[in-house]
Amino acid sequence: MDPSMLASLSDEDKAAMDKMLETVQMRDSLRLYNTLVERCFNNCVDSFRRKTLDKTEETCVKRCVEKFLKHTGRVSLRFQEINGGLATPD
């Protein structure tokens, strides 16, 4: 899909295209959320003597989330460079 093709779409089609993008991004955000929870839970929580997280586990989870988000950011950057800037931001 190249820019010139997008430019020649009708207004209705452009709106549909925008809606589609929004839907895809929303689905991806939700998937990211679930992926993060699963990944960080698996890596940080190993004991079940109590039903609440202890300080160590909580810190681990927070660091895991931050690290993953930074990692995703960097991957995005490189991907855009390699891909010629057509990838969606965020």
Next chain:
Amino acid sequence: MPKGGEEAVNMAQQEMEFRVDMFSRLTAACFEKCIGRSYKDSELNVGENSCIDRCVAKYWQVTGIVGQMLGGAQFPGK
């Protein structure tokens, strides 16, 4: 169906898929954590039951933490 109704169904579908996905991952994670692989017995024992209860509670807590860090407002689920 009028445009507005279609939009509502789409959003509801996204939310539903999200919840189903979360439940699926939660179930798999706690099975991995709590149920040993030798499968000596087909019934869940007391230890496994407690582990599952606590695992679900902890997983849910992690869900809340991650939700906050990702910017609460845009993510559904309570």
